Each structure stands twice: as C-alpha cells, then as structure tokens.
Amino acid sequence: MEVALLFRIAAVGILVSVLCQVLKHSGREEQAFLTSFAGLLLVLFWLVPYISQLFETIQKLFEF
Numbered sequence: 001m002e003v004a005l006l007f008r009i010a011a012v013g014i015l016v017s018v019l020c021q022v023l024k025h026s027g028r029e030e031q032a033f034l035t036s037f038a039g040l041l042l043v044l045f046w047l048v049p050y051i052s053q054l055f056e057t058i059q060k061l062f063e064f
Contacts, residue, residue: 005046012039 016039023032 008046009043012043015039 016036019035020032023029023035
C-alpha cells in the first residue's frame with residue numbers, strides 16, 4: 001500500500017470530521033450525516049482495488 005494513499009485517507013478523515021462538527025453545530029445534522037457517508041464512500045472506492053488484489057492473492061495461495 002502506498003504511503004500517499006494513507007495520507008489521503010487521513011486528510012479526508014480530518015476534513016470530514018471538521019465539516020461534520022460545523023454542520024452539527026449549525027443544526028444541519030442530515031447534511032452532516034451525508035458528508036460523513038460521502039467521505040466513507042470515497043475512501044472505500046480508493047480501497048477497492050487493494051481489496052480485490054488481496055482476494056486474488058489469497059485465491060492463488062490456495063490453488064492446487
């Protein structure tokens with residue numbers, strides 16, 4: 001896994017947490033939830049290729 005990917009995930013986490021706090025304090029809790037959900041989906045889309053590669057490696061490991 002690349003170090004740059006870890007920094008991007010950390011940056012998204014920090015940004016989403018700040019935005020959620022601002023939105024919650026202004027009374028927009030639905031938008032805060034959608035913001036956190038969008039951040040989660042963004043990170044998951046970044047991780048899908050690595051998860052796919054992991055499953056392929058495990059499958060090759062157990063082939064006869």
